[in-house]
Every structure is written in C-alpha cells, then in structure tokens.
Amino acid sequence: MKILVCISHVPDTTSKINFTDEDSSFDTNGVQFIINPNDEFGLTRAIWMQQQQGAEVTVVTVGDNSCESTLRKCLAIGANKALRIDLKPSDGFEVAQELANICKKENYDIIIAGRESIDYNGAMVPGMLAALLDYNFITNCIELTVDGDDAKASREIDGGIETVSCKLPIVIGAQKGLVEEKDLIIPNMRGIMQARQKPLEVVQAIKGTIRSSIIKFEKPSPKGAVKLVSADDIDQLIDLLHNEAKVI
C-alpha cells in the first residue's frame, strides 16, 4: 500500500499576520512555520497504517527550499521519504496540477491532504486533485479504515456524521478526529537522526495553469473597545443586544 501525504508549510497558529511589499506578500519575518495542523492529523493516521499495515508513506510539498525543514520534520515523525516540487505556487489549482502529475506516475492508493490549510483556507487542493485524477474523494474525514481495496470512512457534515464506503484509490481531506490531538507524534532524537538519512527528493515543476492570483492583502479594521456591563445589570446587556447591536 502506497500513501502520499500532502503537506502545506504554514505559519504557526500564534503568528502575527503582517504584509510587506506594499501589502502584496506575507511577511515571514520572525514567523515560525509548522506542518498545517489538518495535514499533521493525516500524517499521523498514515504512520499508523505504515506501522500496522506495512504502508509506505511519502510526504510531498509544493514549495521553495524554505519548506524543507517542515519536510524533515515529517520524516522525523516517521514518513519513509519526502518530495519537494520546486515551485512557489500561486493558487490551489496550480498545486493540485503538480500533485496530480506526481500521482499519475506513482499510483498511490491513498492520498491524504488536509481539509484546508490555515493560511489560505482555500479547501481547494484535495478536491481539485481528486477531480484531476478522477479518484474518490472524502473530505472532513474523521475516521478511515482500509482493508484490501475497500475504504470505509466517516466524515463530519453540518450537524452530524456521515459514514461512506468506496474503492481505492482515494483522496482524503483530513481533520481533527482522524486521530486525536494526544496521538500526534512528537519526533524523538532517534527519529530526527534517522530523518537526516532519509531521501528528500527535489522534483521539477510542470508549471500548469494558474486560475487566480492574489494582488493585495488587507488587515481587518481595528475594532472599538469592549463595553462592559455589570453582572448585576443583565437587563442592560439585553437592551444593548436588542437596541444597539440589533442581534436579538
């Protein structure tokens, strides 16, 4: 069984978001980068399938060489090998085309991506990849079992849970629940040492079509100070919500 986990290299969740070059690009100054949290849940699930079902786990990112530290971390967590497709992508569709190109050559049985990235929040790449490959696609996935070429999965829907089944190959949009927070693997010294020996291959990009481009970033306008209401005067809160905010 061959698994590909798609890794997005994103600013740490506590990062202050700032922009440079007249607000046309993200300011990486002083920002720490991490594995996109949804991808990390997916990677952990893949490592379990490696340990229990002998799967081979490859991680891939489409990005410049600044992403390699994140790929090394994935190797230290337990992935067998890493690929970096050498391209600074402009949009989700461009990423999906690069990934589809690799997948067509390598015929992975399971491709795991995150439900969405926490930087662009596009929720685009996994679905576009599945459509380009004409593979089954299950997003918001919170449970996955694979037996032979049968997959069973649960996914979160608005207000509930849906259970589905299908044949491999499959693209998964992972999120919390696929594994729990406490299950995430923290690399140990041995893992970090081993990661240095594992292959990290740089692949040339095919440079497909770009269908959207960001021309500018904006920050939300600063908000006013909180209006505090005394705990003894709940009527005032209700009055404010009704007459001022007009939300009840």
Next chain:
Amino acid sequence: MAIVIYAESENGKIKKIAFELASYGRALADKMGIPLIAVTFNQEENDLLGSHGVEKVIKISDESLNDFNAKQYAKNIATVAKDNQAKMVVLSASANAKYLAPILAVGLSAGYASNVVALPESFHPLRVKRSCFTNKAFNISNLDNEVNIIGLSSNSYGIKEDPKSLEVIEKDSVPVNSTLKVEKVEKVTGKVTIAEADIVVSGGRGLKGPENWHLIEDLADTLGAATACSKPVSDMGWRPHGEHVGQTGKPVASNLYIAVGVSGAIQHLAGINSSKVKVVINNDPEAPFFKAADYGIVGDAFEVVPNLINKLKAFKEQ
C-alpha cells in the same frame, strides 16, 4: 449567459443560506445584465427563491440524489452551468458546497475563489475580496477566466427580498460513475447547526465539566442558537468534535457569538472573528477575549448564565 446558484435544501425546505446566495446572485445578475438561475435537487417547493431574485429554477429530481454525492452533484451543476453558458456559479460555505466546489471547478475549467466576503470589486477581470489566515486577514484576488466560481462566506452579504416571476424547469439527472456509497447518516435533528446559526453560544474550560453544559444548552435554546465549544473541551471529550470552533475547528460567522468561560486564545479567536457581535462572560477581567469582544460581563458563569437565561425568557415573552 447567466449567473447560476446552487440552492441547497434539506427535508423538503430550501435552506436559509440559499436565500443569501440568491440575493448575492441577484446583485451580480443586475450588474452584468444577465438572468439568475438556481439549481435545486429533489426540491418540490421553489417559490421562495422567486421572492429573493431568482428568475428560473432548474429542478433536478432523481432517487440517486437522495444521498449527497459530491461528484454527482458537481456534475449536475456543471451541466446546468454549461447549458446556460454561466459566467459565474455561486456556492455557499456549507460543508457540502465546500466539498463539491473544487470538483465543479475542475469540471468547468473554472476559476474558484472560496471565502468571498463581498460583491466583486470589478468584473473584468473578476476581482474579489476573500478572508484568509483564518480570518486574521483578507486578500484581493484576480480571476481571469471564462467561468468563475464564488464560494460566499455565510452572513457576509445578507438576505434581500426581490420578487421576480419564477419559471421552474424540470431536468433529468446526469449520472456519474462512482463507487462511493453513503452507508449511514447520523444527524442530530431539531438542533441548529453552527454553519447555519444566527447565534452561537460557546463554552470553554471555565465551565469545569460536561455536567455543567446544561447552562450552555439552556442559553442556546432560549436564543434559538447553536452550541459550540473550545478545543480543549472537545479534546477532553466533554463535547463532540463537531462543536469545536476555532482555527483548527469549525469557523463561525454568526451574527452573535456568546463565549462563556473561554479565555480567548489567538487560535480560538481566529475561527470566530468573522462573527458580527461578540459577547464574553468570564470571571477574569484580564482574559484576552475582552479585547476582541463587543460586550462583556466580568462574572462567574454559574451565576451570570442562569440569570441571563431567566431575563432573556422574560424579554422574549414581552
């Protein structure tokens, strides 16, 4: 040429978010001088779309559409879009719409902008404002394609009535090849979902334990709101995963968000920032949430919330 929206329905009723899409689609149609078409699946009663600016409903009914299948739904929307030479397709931010949107984008060779928060700034090229970095910022994107898909953020445009004379056309479903089968759907019925709620009431670790959640549920019931929670609360199993909101959970874009015993960590705030009005109840005046809130009460949740429920009930009866 046309603007096409996918009007979602559930249990025989058009969902509220579809009316926001219709209102937004109407504005696009007027600006571009082309008609507004809605696609519905297995939906008999479509009149209300006509009161919100839709001129034509393409009603597709088929047993195979009873279960949601993203590929099949996308294929059918794509067919309608192609038949009518759609310039833009507008989708909601529901879990299902976000599921099918990227598949539709590939099927139509269309550009796709998710998380769009306003009407386009220009049409040639199409220029839209989208939220990114989990609501910590926005970006302005250019989409220079023959056809573009807009994923509209909930509650970003609002619902506007605009009665039109409505034509309903029936169309057969286009089948797809798919081994994907829905085995089971478990849904909490009669509960407002976070995605659709006008008001969300959320509880954090300050509530001490799952046995105290009746406070959150009672407050939510009183307001007709959905319930939500912080990440540690769902990690500890006090509440189901589906209620976890924030940067790594569900996004909240309600009109009112009430946070009880939630500290207001940056990852929590990121997910709820696009709610319009935020109220905080916390016994620590230094809790970071007060900096992000519109209204706040410094006080013990176990006293304030029961009191608030009683007063709200009295207010509702007025």
